[in-house]
Amino acid sequence: MSRKAREKSKSGIYHIMMRGINRQCIFEDEEDCTKFLRVLEQYKDKCGYEIYAYCLMGNHVHLLLKVGEEPLEQVMRRICGSYVYWYNLKYDRIGSLFQDRFKSEPVEDEAYLLTVLRYIHQNPLTAGLVKDIEKYKWSSYSEYVEKVKLVNIDYVLEMLNEDRGKAIKIFIKYNHELNNDVCLDMSEKNRITDEEARTIIKKVCNIRNVTEMQTFDILTRDKYLKELKEKYCLSVRQLERLTGINRGVVLKA
CATH class of the missing domain: 3.30.70.1290 (Transposase IS200-like)
Structure with a gap:
Protein backbone atom coordinates (compact mmCIF):
# COMPACT_ATOMS: atom_id res chain seq x y z
CA MET A 1 0.00 0.00 0.00
CA GLU A 177 -2.91 31.59 27.85
CA LEU A 178 -5.01 28.51 28.59
CA ASN A 179 -6.42 27.03 25.40
CA ASN A 180 -7.76 23.96 23.63
CA ASP A 181 -5.33 24.09 20.72
CA VAL A 182 -5.12 20.90 18.67
CA CYS A 183 -2.13 20.58 16.37
CA LEU A 184 -0.04 17.86 14.82
CA ASP A 185 0.99 15.36 17.48
CA MET A 186 1.43 11.69 18.22
CA SER A 187 -1.77 9.83 17.43
CA GLU A 188 -3.60 8.26 20.34
CA LYS A 189 -2.78 4.75 19.15
CA ASN A 190 0.91 5.53 19.60
CA ARG A 191 0.61 6.78 23.16
CA ILE A 192 1.85 4.62 26.01
CA THR A 193 -0.98 2.44 27.32
CA ASP A 194 -1.59 1.89 31.03
CA GLU A 195 -0.41 -1.70 30.69
CA GLU A 196 2.83 -0.57 29.08
CA ALA A 197 3.23 2.16 31.69
CA ARG A 198 2.84 -0.35 34.54
CA THR A 199 5.57 -2.50 33.00
CA ILE A 200 7.89 0.50 32.71
CA ILE A 201 7.24 1.62 36.31
CA LYS A 202 7.86 -1.87 37.72
CA LYS A 203 11.10 -2.25 35.77
CA VAL A 204 12.48 1.21 36.55
CA CYS A 205 11.56 1.12 40.25
CA ASN A 206 12.24 -2.61 40.70
CA ILE A 207 8.86 -3.28 42.31
CA ARG A 208 6.14 -5.91 41.87
CA ASN A 209 3.19 -3.54 42.13
CA VAL A 210 3.11 0.07 40.96
CA THR A 211 1.39 1.26 44.16
CA GLU A 212 4.55 0.28 46.09
CA MET A 213 5.92 3.65 45.01
CA GLN A 214 3.80 5.16 47.78
CA THR A 215 6.07 3.46 50.36
CA PHE A 216 9.30 5.03 49.05
CA ASP A 217 11.01 7.79 50.98
CA ILE A 218 10.49 11.24 49.43
CA LEU A 219 13.88 11.54 47.73
CA THR A 220 13.67 8.07 46.15
CA ARG A 221 10.05 8.55 45.10
CA ASP A 222 10.73 11.92 43.49
CA LYS A 223 13.86 10.62 41.72
CA TYR A 224 11.85 7.82 40.08
CA LEU A 225 8.91 10.11 39.25
CA LYS A 226 11.27 12.55 37.53
CA GLU A 227 12.88 9.73 35.54
CA LEU A 228 9.52 8.26 34.53
CA LYS A 229 8.35 11.66 33.28
CA GLU A 230 11.46 12.87 31.53
CA LYS A 231 13.10 9.70 30.22
CA TYR A 232 10.09 7.45 29.65
CA CYS A 233 7.56 10.20 28.88
CA LEU A 234 4.80 8.98 31.20
CA SER A 235 2.26 11.73 31.79
CA VAL A 236 1.44 13.25 35.16
CA ARG A 237 -2.16 12.11 34.84
CA GLN A 238 -1.11 8.53 34.06
CA LEU A 239 1.38 8.35 36.94
CA GLU A 240 -1.20 9.75 39.34
CA ARG A 241 -3.83 7.27 38.19
CA LEU A 242 -1.61 4.18 38.28
CA THR A 243 0.46 4.82 41.41
CA GLY A 244 -2.12 6.61 43.54
CA ILE A 245 0.38 9.37 44.26
CA ASN A 246 -1.12 12.88 44.49
CA ARG A 247 -1.02 14.87 41.25
CA GLY A 248 0.71 17.79 42.92
CA VAL A 249 3.49 15.51 44.13
CA VAL A 250 3.96 13.99 40.66
CA LEU A 251 3.97 17.40 39.04
CA LYS A 252 6.51 18.85 41.49
CA ALA A 253 8.95 15.91 41.28
Whole structure:
Protein backbone atom coordinates (compact mmCIF):
# COMPACT_ATOMS: atom_id res chain seq x y z
CA MET A 1 0.00 0.00 0.00
CA SER A 2 1.50 3.34 -1.06
CA ARG A 3 2.08 6.13 1.41
CA LYS A 4 -0.13 9.17 1.40
CA ALA A 5 1.60 12.07 -0.32
CA ARG A 6 2.89 14.73 2.05
CA GLU A 7 0.77 17.90 1.96
CA LYS A 8 2.80 20.80 0.59
CA SER A 9 2.81 24.24 2.18
CA LYS A 10 2.25 27.23 -0.08
CA SER A 11 3.96 29.44 2.51
CA GLY A 12 6.88 27.05 2.90
CA ILE A 13 6.21 26.86 6.65
CA TYR A 14 5.66 23.50 8.36
CA HIS A 15 4.96 22.15 11.81
CA ILE A 16 7.10 19.02 12.06
CA MET A 17 7.08 16.20 14.59
CA MET A 18 9.59 13.35 14.86
CA ARG A 19 9.25 10.47 17.32
CA GLY A 20 11.72 7.87 18.57
CA ILE A 21 11.30 4.36 17.19
CA ASN A 22 9.20 2.17 19.51
CA ARG A 23 8.73 5.29 21.68
CA GLN A 24 12.45 5.19 22.46
CA CYS A 25 13.97 8.24 24.10
CA ILE A 26 16.06 10.18 21.61
CA PHE A 27 17.56 12.54 24.19
CA GLU A 28 19.15 10.66 27.08
CA ASP A 29 21.00 13.65 28.53
CA GLU A 30 21.75 17.34 28.00
CA GLU A 31 24.62 16.58 25.64
CA ASP A 32 22.14 14.92 23.26
CA CYS A 33 19.85 17.95 23.31
CA THR A 34 22.77 20.29 22.73
CA LYS A 35 23.98 18.18 19.81
CA PHE A 36 20.57 18.19 18.13
CA LEU A 37 20.36 21.99 18.36
CA ARG A 38 23.85 22.25 16.90
CA VAL A 39 22.77 20.08 13.99
CA LEU A 40 19.81 22.39 13.40
CA GLU A 41 22.18 25.35 13.41
CA GLN A 42 24.73 23.59 11.21
CA TYR A 43 22.29 22.96 8.38
CA LYS A 44 20.37 26.22 8.69
CA ASP A 45 22.70 28.09 6.34
CA LYS A 46 23.42 25.09 4.12
CA CYS A 47 19.75 24.35 3.50
CA GLY A 48 18.47 27.92 3.73
CA TYR A 49 15.67 27.25 6.24
CA GLU A 50 14.42 29.40 9.09
CA ILE A 51 13.35 28.10 12.50
CA TYR A 52 10.53 29.86 14.34
CA ALA A 53 10.09 27.41 17.23
CA TYR A 54 11.32 24.11 18.62
CA CYS A 55 10.82 21.85 21.61
CA LEU A 56 12.90 18.78 22.44
CA MET A 57 10.99 16.26 24.53
CA GLY A 58 12.17 12.88 25.81
CA ASN A 59 11.12 10.78 22.87
CA HIS A 60 10.00 13.32 20.29
CA VAL A 61 10.73 16.71 18.74
CA HIS A 62 8.52 19.56 17.52
CA LEU A 63 9.79 22.10 14.97
CA LEU A 64 8.20 25.13 13.33
CA LEU A 65 10.29 25.65 10.23
CA LYS A 66 10.24 27.49 6.90
CA VAL A 67 12.05 25.80 4.04
CA GLY A 68 14.27 27.78 1.71
CA GLU A 69 16.56 26.49 -1.02
CA GLU A 70 16.05 22.78 -0.34
CA PRO A 71 12.75 20.87 -0.09
CA LEU A 72 11.50 19.72 3.30
CA GLU A 73 12.32 16.04 2.72
CA GLN A 74 15.96 16.83 1.92
CA VAL A 75 16.26 19.14 4.91
CA MET A 76 14.95 16.49 7.29
CA ARG A 77 17.19 13.79 5.80
CA ARG A 78 20.19 15.97 6.55
CA ILE A 79 19.10 16.81 10.09
CA CYS A 80 18.02 13.30 11.07
CA GLY A 81 20.93 11.58 9.34
CA SER A 82 23.54 13.73 11.07
CA TYR A 83 22.01 13.36 14.54
CA VAL A 84 21.40 9.60 14.24
CA TYR A 85 24.98 9.01 13.06
CA TRP A 86 26.33 10.86 16.11
CA TYR A 87 23.82 9.24 18.49
CA ASN A 88 24.62 5.71 17.31
CA LEU A 89 28.35 6.29 17.76
CA LYS A 90 27.85 7.67 21.26
CA TYR A 91 25.62 4.83 22.44
CA ASP A 92 27.28 2.07 20.42
CA ARG A 93 24.11 1.15 18.56
CA ILE A 94 23.06 0.61 14.96
CA GLY A 95 19.86 1.11 12.99
CA SER A 96 17.06 3.63 12.95
CA LEU A 97 16.40 6.05 15.79
CA PHE A 98 13.30 7.82 14.50
CA GLN A 99 10.02 5.99 13.88
CA ASP A 100 8.84 5.89 10.26
CA ARG A 101 9.04 9.16 8.40
CA PHE A 102 8.57 12.47 10.14
CA LYS A 103 5.09 14.00 10.36
CA SER A 104 4.34 17.46 9.03
CA GLU A 105 1.46 19.84 8.52
CA PRO A 106 1.46 23.05 6.45
CA VAL A 107 1.11 26.38 8.23
CA GLU A 108 -0.51 28.81 5.81
CA ASP A 109 -1.53 31.85 7.84
CA GLU A 110 -0.35 33.99 10.74
CA ALA A 111 -3.13 32.94 13.10
CA TYR A 112 -2.30 29.24 12.84
CA LEU A 113 1.43 29.96 13.00
CA LEU A 114 0.91 31.60 16.39
CA THR A 115 -1.27 28.69 17.49
CA VAL A 116 1.39 26.15 16.55
CA LEU A 117 4.12 28.20 18.20
CA ARG A 118 2.17 28.32 21.47
CA TYR A 119 1.33 24.63 21.22
CA ILE A 120 5.03 23.78 20.82
CA HIS A 121 6.11 25.93 23.74
CA GLN A 122 3.38 24.52 25.99
CA ASN A 123 4.35 20.89 25.24
CA PRO A 124 6.43 20.47 28.44
CA LEU A 125 3.62 22.05 30.47
CA THR A 126 1.02 19.74 28.94
CA ALA A 127 3.24 16.72 29.64
CA GLY A 128 3.64 17.78 33.26
CA LEU A 129 7.42 18.24 33.06
CA VAL A 130 7.26 21.81 34.35
CA LYS A 131 4.72 24.12 35.96
CA ASP A 132 5.91 27.16 34.00
CA ILE A 133 6.99 27.05 30.36
CA GLU A 134 9.90 29.43 31.00
CA LYS A 135 11.41 26.77 33.28
CA TYR A 136 11.86 24.29 30.43
CA LYS A 137 15.40 24.46 29.09
CA TRP A 138 14.97 22.78 25.71
CA SER A 139 12.41 24.90 23.91
CA SER A 140 12.71 28.12 21.93
CA TYR A 141 10.55 30.08 24.38
CA SER A 142 13.59 31.56 26.15
CA GLU A 143 15.06 32.76 22.86
CA TYR A 144 12.08 35.10 22.42
CA VAL A 145 12.32 36.63 25.89
CA GLU A 146 16.01 36.34 26.79
CA LYS A 147 18.76 35.57 24.28
CA VAL A 148 18.51 34.50 20.63
CA LYS A 149 20.63 31.50 19.67
CA LEU A 150 18.97 29.66 16.82
CA VAL A 151 15.48 30.99 16.15
CA ASN A 152 14.38 33.80 13.84
CA ILE A 153 12.35 35.73 16.41
CA ASP A 154 11.85 38.82 14.24
CA TYR A 155 9.23 37.18 12.02
CA VAL A 156 6.89 36.43 14.92
CA LEU A 157 7.55 39.49 17.07
CA GLU A 158 7.07 41.92 14.17
CA MET A 159 3.78 40.15 13.55
CA LEU A 160 2.67 41.00 17.09
CA ASN A 161 3.76 44.64 17.34
CA GLU A 162 6.14 47.10 15.73
CA ASP A 163 7.54 48.01 19.14
CA ARG A 164 9.87 45.18 20.24
CA GLY A 165 9.22 45.62 23.94
CA LYS A 166 5.45 45.53 23.48
CA ALA A 167 5.77 42.55 21.11
CA ILE A 168 7.65 40.51 23.72
CA LYS A 169 5.02 41.31 26.35
CA ILE A 170 2.27 40.19 23.96
CA PHE A 171 4.29 37.05 23.16
CA ILE A 172 4.68 36.14 26.84
CA LYS A 173 0.99 36.70 27.58
CA TYR A 174 -0.13 34.71 24.54
CA ASN A 175 2.12 31.75 25.28
CA HIS A 176 0.76 31.52 28.83
CA GLU A 177 -2.91 31.59 27.85
CA LEU A 178 -5.01 28.51 28.59
CA ASN A 179 -6.42 27.03 25.40
CA ASN A 180 -7.76 23.96 23.63
CA ASP A 181 -5.33 24.09 20.72
CA VAL A 182 -5.12 20.90 18.67
CA CYS A 183 -2.13 20.58 16.37
CA LEU A 184 -0.04 17.86 14.82
CA ASP A 185 0.99 15.36 17.48
CA MET A 186 1.43 11.69 18.22
CA SER A 187 -1.77 9.83 17.43
CA GLU A 188 -3.60 8.26 20.34
CA LYS A 189 -2.78 4.75 19.15
CA ASN A 190 0.91 5.53 19.60
CA ARG A 191 0.61 6.78 23.16
CA ILE A 192 1.85 4.62 26.01
CA THR A 193 -0.98 2.44 27.32
CA ASP A 194 -1.59 1.89 31.03
CA GLU A 195 -0.41 -1.70 30.69
CA GLU A 196 2.83 -0.57 29.08
CA ALA A 197 3.23 2.16 31.69
CA ARG A 198 2.84 -0.35 34.54
CA THR A 199 5.57 -2.50 33.00
CA ILE A 200 7.89 0.50 32.71
CA ILE A 201 7.24 1.62 36.31
CA LYS A 202 7.86 -1.87 37.72
CA LYS A 203 11.10 -2.25 35.77
CA VAL A 204 12.48 1.21 36.55
CA CYS A 205 11.56 1.12 40.25
CA ASN A 206 12.24 -2.61 40.70
CA ILE A 207 8.86 -3.28 42.31
CA ARG A 208 6.14 -5.91 41.87
CA ASN A 209 3.19 -3.54 42.13
CA VAL A 210 3.11 0.07 40.96
CA THR A 211 1.39 1.26 44.16
CA GLU A 212 4.55 0.28 46.09
CA MET A 213 5.92 3.65 45.01
CA GLN A 214 3.80 5.16 47.78
CA THR A 215 6.07 3.46 50.36
CA PHE A 216 9.30 5.03 49.05
CA ASP A 217 11.01 7.79 50.98
CA ILE A 218 10.49 11.24 49.43
CA LEU A 219 13.88 11.54 47.73
CA THR A 220 13.67 8.07 46.15
CA ARG A 221 10.05 8.55 45.10
CA ASP A 222 10.73 11.92 43.49
CA LYS A 223 13.86 10.62 41.72
CA TYR A 224 11.85 7.82 40.08
CA LEU A 225 8.91 10.11 39.25
CA LYS A 226 11.27 12.55 37.53
CA GLU A 227 12.88 9.73 35.54
CA LEU A 228 9.52 8.26 34.53
CA LYS A 229 8.35 11.66 33.28
CA GLU A 230 11.46 12.87 31.53
CA LYS A 231 13.10 9.70 30.22
CA TYR A 232 10.09 7.45 29.65
CA CYS A 233 7.56 10.20 28.88
CA LEU A 234 4.80 8.98 31.20
CA SER A 235 2.26 11.73 31.79
CA VAL A 236 1.44 13.25 35.16
CA ARG A 237 -2.16 12.11 34.84
CA GLN A 238 -1.11 8.53 34.06
CA LEU A 239 1.38 8.35 36.94
CA GLU A 240 -1.20 9.75 39.34
CA ARG A 241 -3.83 7.27 38.19
CA LEU A 242 -1.61 4.18 38.28
CA THR A 243 0.46 4.82 41.41
CA GLY A 244 -2.12 6.61 43.54
CA ILE A 245 0.38 9.37 44.26
CA ASN A 246 -1.12 12.88 44.49
CA ARG A 247 -1.02 14.87 41.25
CA GLY A 248 0.71 17.79 42.92
CA VAL A 249 3.49 15.51 44.13
CA VAL A 250 3.96 13.99 40.66
CA LEU A 251 3.97 17.40 39.04
CA LYS A 252 6.51 18.85 41.49
CA ALA A 253 8.95 15.91 41.28
